[in-house]
Amino acid sequence: xxxxxxxxxxxxxxxxxxxxxxxxxxxxxxxxxxxxxxxxxxxxxxxxxxxxxxxxxxxxxxxxxxxxxxxxxxxxxxxxxxxxxxxxxxxxxxxxxxxxxxxxxxxxxxxxxxxxxxxxxxxxxxxxxxxxxxxxxxxxxxxxxxxxxxxxxxxxxxxxxxxxxxxxxxxxxxxxxxxxxxxxxxxxxxxxxxxxxxxxxxxxxxxxxxxxxxxxxxxxxxxxxxxxxxxxxxxxxxxxx
Numbered sequence: 001x002x003x004x005x006x007x008x009x010x011x012x013x014x015x016x017x018x019x020x021x022x023x024x025x026x027x028x029x030x031x032x033x034x035x036x037x038x039x040x041x042x043x044x045x046x047x048x049x050x051x052x053x054x055x056x057x058x059x060x061x062x063x064x065x066x067x068x069x070x071x072x073x074x075x076x077x078x079x080x081x082x083x084x085x086x087x088x089x090x091x092x093x094x095x096x097x098x099x100x101x102x103x104x105x106x107x108x109x110x111x112x113x114x115x116x117x118x119x120x121x122x123x124x125x126x127x128x129x130x131x132x133x134x135x136x137x138x139x140x141x142x143x144x145x146x147x148x149x150x151x152x153x154x155x156x157x158x159x160x161x162x163x164x165x166x167x168x169x170x171x172x173x174x175x176x177x178x179x180x181x182x183x184x185x186x187x188x189x190x191x192x193x194x195x196x197x198x199x200x201x202x203x204x205x206x207x208x209x210x211x212x213x214x215x216x217x218x219x220x221x222x223x224x225x226x227x228x229x230x231x232x233x234x235x236x237x238x239x240x241x
Contacts, residue, residue, distance in 0.1 A: 068122050083121045090114040094148070102211070102239070105172060105179070106138035108147035112170065115148055119155050126165025127155070133172040140179050141237045143207040147172075149200050150183040150230050158187020158228055166227065179236050184229035190222055201230065208234055 069087055072080040094111050109131060116129045151168060159166045166186035173180050201220070208216040217233030 068119070072122065079121055083118060086114070086118045086121060090118055094145075100144055102141045103144040103146070104138065104239070105133065105140050105142055105147070105181075108142060108145075109133055109138065109170075109172070111145070112147045112151045115151055116155075116168065119159075123159075123165060126162075127159055127168070128166075129168040129170070131170045133170070134174050137172050137174040137179055137236075139238050140174070141211075141239060142179070142234065143204070143211050146204060146208070146232070147181065147183070149204045150181070150232075153200050153230075154183060154185040154187065154228065158185040158189070161188045174236055177236050178233050181232040182229060184223055184227060186223065186227040189226040190220075190228055208232065212237075 066087075069080065069084055072083055090111070093114065113131060116127070116131075120127050120129070147170070151170070154168050159168065168183065168185045171180075171182040205216075205218045208218065212234045215235050217231070219231045221229050221231070223229050
């Protein structure tokens with residue numbers, strides 16, 4: 001009898017202790033599950049934001065370039081056919097990369113070169129350019145159209161408004177674990193262009209932040225005697241093999 005009564009008295013406490021131990025053992029697993037779920041939701045939000053930003057720049061590049069071709073056709077320029085052929089090659093290389101989360105600087109340099117060659121055909125006496133890139137930096141990751149955004153912005157807001165045209169210089173180098181990109185032009189400068197970096201540059205700054213966090217650098221400055229320089233800095237990362 002004593003044993004039965006003792007068992008009835010202590011059984012609920014033993015069961016409660018077992019439940020508490022089980023709950024304590026389950027708590028870290030549940031917390032981990034919550035953390036993983038939150039991380040996945042945050043990643044999906046970043047991916048959605050990145051896709052939105054990339055969607056915004058697709059028509060920007062396409063319509064601007066097509067407008068350049070139309071101007072040549074309207075004026076009856078004999079270069080229209082050559083420019084159109086170059087444009088088709090450029091778009092075949094550029095458009096598929098708009099859907100990718102990351103590009104490489106090697107691809108970016110190729111696209112920028114194609115674009116500048118296209119613009120040089122449109123204004124051969126008003127645009128000169130140079131590209132200097134460290135070999136070790138070409139395999140680094142970056143958001144799609146990182147370099148092309150800077151180059152197109154320099155042509156549109158710097159060289160085009162200038163009567164005498166100008167020059168665009170691109171420098172890419174790897175230093176102290178970071179990639180440094182500098183695109184400078186000798187166009188009209190910040191004052192005559194209104195001092196506005198434009199939607200495209202704001203878009204690029206946001207895409208860099210979404211890709212690399214707050215470890216990126218973005219600086220817009222004047223060039224003497226006239227022109228604009230944009231300097232980027234972001235962590236040197238390569239695609240996993």
